[in-house]
Amino acid sequence: MPDPTYRAAIVGTGGIAHRHAQSIAALGDRVQLVAVAELDADRAADFAREYEVPNVYAGADELLANERIDLVHVCTPPQTHAPLSIAAMRAGVPVLVEKPTALSLSEMDDMLAVEAETGVPVLTVFQHRYGAAAVRLRRLLRSGALGRPLVAVCETLWYRDEDYFAVPWRGTWDAEGGGPTMGHGIHQYDLLLSVLGPWAEVRAAAGRLSRPTDTEDVSMALARFADGTLATVVNSVVSPRETSRLRFDFELATVEVEHLYGYSDDHWRFTPAPGHEHLADLWTADAAAPPSGHVLQIAAILDAFDAGAEPGVSSRTRAGPRIRRRHLRLGVPRPARRGRRDHRRPPVRPRHGRRRRPVGPDPQGDHRMSGLEARHDIGTALTVHDGDVALLRYVYRPDTPLLESPKPYLSPLFTRSGRPASLFRPWDHVWHKGIAWSLPVVQDENFWGGPTYVHGRHYVQLDNNGTQAHKEVAAIEADKDRVSFSHDLEWITQGGERWFTERRTVTASLLSPEAWALTFDTAMTNVSGRDIAIGSPTTRGRENAGYGGLFWRGPRSFTDGTLVTATASGPGSEMRGGRHEWMAFAGRHDEDDATSLVLMVDHAENPMHPPQWFARSEEFAALNPAPFFSEEYTVAAGADMRFRYGVGIADAGADAAGDLADAVRGVLRV
Known part of the structure; x- marks a missing residue:
């Protein structure tokens, strides 16, 4: 077609x-x-x-x-x-x-x-990021073949005479917004950032040295990236010998390009470090590749x-x-006006290929422990970024059909290397959404989604799909290693009755270069005016179907993965229903055959601790500490109910589950 x-x-x-x-x-x-x-x-x-x-x-x-x-x-x-x-x-x-x-x-x-x-x-x-050589460089960096980036140089040294600035809008703040920093060097350091990711710190100077402009005609900056890489950035329109140059010094090779307004493969040079000459075979220039451009x-x-x-x-x-x-x-002559601190950005495309390291805290303070950043899409979602990887997106006001019991969810989730660690709305259970706090049996109401289990009739679609309704994102706190936010909700039945209020707090923390942790703390208050019993399909008569609570649905490729606890490992059919403090799921990814580990820890003060677990591996990947698995829990009118969980997500295999559990347990106790 x-x-x-x-x-x-x-x-x-x-x-x-x-x-x-x-x-x-x-x-x-x-x-x-x-x-x-x-x-x-x-x-x-x-x-x-x-x-x-x-x-x-x-x-x-x-x-x-x-x-x-x-x-x-x-x-x-x-x-x-x-x-x-x-x-x-x-x-x-x-x-x-x-x-x-x-x-x-x-x-x-x-x-x-x-x-x-x-x-x-x-x-x-x-347009420069789309050239064949730039695509090749990013691919090699993601693969780990070049080692870590260490140093970069970015230069846009151009020449614009006074006649150039005779055009009325050029060189003015109100019309052009800046000098070579905004209008000329922007393409070179976009290419720099497309390779290295966003910078974390910039120190800069700028000046109007020669040209008849309101703005700068030269700027220089020293940038530090989240992984420790240092770069210089120079932008000029007063340089008679014009050039556009980028140089990247990695542990195992130098890669550089020098051109003017667009490059072909011939403009690039690859120099392997001594003892690594074989890497030159990875840089195969393509003379037929089109030049970078629109x-x-x-x-x-x-x-x-x-x-x-x-x-x-x-x-x-x-x-x-x-x-x-x-x-x-950047230090330009006139500081820009500050707008709202609302970034409104969805997750970016994941990165792949970081080398494996231990999943526990790094006592050496590995410089690849980049900082976290929270970005708020006002009225819809919060995203937590680790450099150029969006670790999680929390959608607090979803556009979800009533049949799926609308609720906030955490999806997508990624490892620190950018590999997917969740699945959203799979065709087999469209109410599964990454990680979500979901309860299928709340008296006779369904806050899980889909049909309700009715003993003797199996699953029946009833008019009982409740909604976890957004009220307010109450607080957002962020620093280099931790992002936390709180969310207020109301639980409303399909008939319009208000049964619970809830304050939940979600926190993301970095554990090591290969792992990060999520903590989920929910406190619910029964405002219905009557006692409410919370159970599961098992408490209603279906054997070994005790799901409900904090539920994780894993990527499709994780099917037939391995479940691990402190004392055992095996498939879901063997592990389901057992009582454990923690359980992990090790699954493999398509494309690169890598393994990732998702682990959940139940807080020692949770009701029903240690819980029974609902887990699947043969049909699909799922993990759920299920406190209401085989016994109903009644919340008296006016009473509170609190649960706390830790989730660890790592670029690691099943053998790292114990170390990851220790690390997550430590975060959960804070």
Whole structure:
């Protein structure tokens, strides 16, 4: 089946618009340039004639109102990027905007808010990360073949004379937003960041040394990354011998590129460290590979459209955060205005390939223990990031059908190396959602999802699917090694009765370079005015089906994995129903055959401790300390019920379960 033909439009017909039009034409039948908007009628006509554009409009609003567009390219001066992108998103059209995405933090916040509201992405042109050599470098780094990154150099040394700045909007804060830091070097250090991940600390100086501008014409920075890597970044428009240069010094090789406005494989050099000459075989240049440029990025965006995936370099993932960091941490002549501290970013694509290390606390303070960061998508979810890996996403206001008993959930979950550690809404049990606090038998109400077990009738769909309703995210605390947040909820029956209030606290902590821990603390108060008994399908008559509580559903590839406790190991059919303080699941991943370990620990003060466990491995991967497995627990009217759990997630196998349990137990006691 041929790829669909997408319809593109360009707003603005300045110099960079020609690059976009040429790139669209280079993609042949995949995309058609159907419209252009330009204030200058003569220039618009010339542009339309040159690129055979059938429809010309005097402004973006008119274009968006009259055309069916799949992607609009914003190629206008920087001060118009935010309003034009917002207009396109509100019209339901994805946006590809030239750099910089926006001029201020407040503009960036506005764009992110509209993106969250509409679900329409705004993408930034960062074409250098799509070249074949950059893709190869990131792949080798993820594989571990190059060792750790240690040092990097990023230089954009260009020359722009005074005539260049005669264009009214150039070199001004209000129109361009900055000098070479925002408008020239941005592509080089985007490529730097695409390899090394986000920086953790930046010290910088900037100056207006020569050119007739309001902004800087030179900036220099020293950056420290979360894993300890140090980098220098230099941006200049006063350098007669122009060059764009990046150098990465890894433990086992140096990789560098020198070009000007775009690179091919020939611009790159690979130098293995002494004794590691064989690594040169991994760097196989491809003379036929296309140069870095707009064509590759636009093609990648269309590929994402084809697959129904989120396109790369969206403001919610990479471009927006980087612009924030540039404003907040680089010393430019005029500090940027601070906007809201709302990042609104979903998880990023996982990384793979870190080397295995012990899962317990690292007494040497390994410098790869990067810092944690909380990002809040206001009104929807919280995400905890470990460098460029999103360890967890807590969705507190889900868009869930009533049949699935709407509830907050933790999904997706990833190991520190970026391997998936959860499954969301599998076809066999659509109410399974990563990790969730789910109770199938609350008197005769179902806060689990799906049908209810009725003895003698098996599972029956009743009008009893309750909702854990969001009230407030009460507190968010974050530092380098720990992120914690609290969430207030109400438990509402399908009939509209308010049965429980709940305050839960979720905390993520780093344990080692290979492991992290999640703690879940829930305190529920019975506000129904009557005693409420909590049980399971087993307490209602179904043998060995005592599920309910903090329930984890694992990746599909974990099927037939191994369950481990302090005293035994085996499949779910043998381990289910046993009483243990902790239990772990070791499962394997597709693609690289790696093994990950997910472990859950029951707090010693929990009711029914140590609990029976509901676990599966043969049919699918599931783990659940089930306090109500075979005995109902009654919460008196007005009384409280509290449960605390620790969860460890590690790049490790079953033999590491004991060490991981010790580490998680230590965090759970804090």
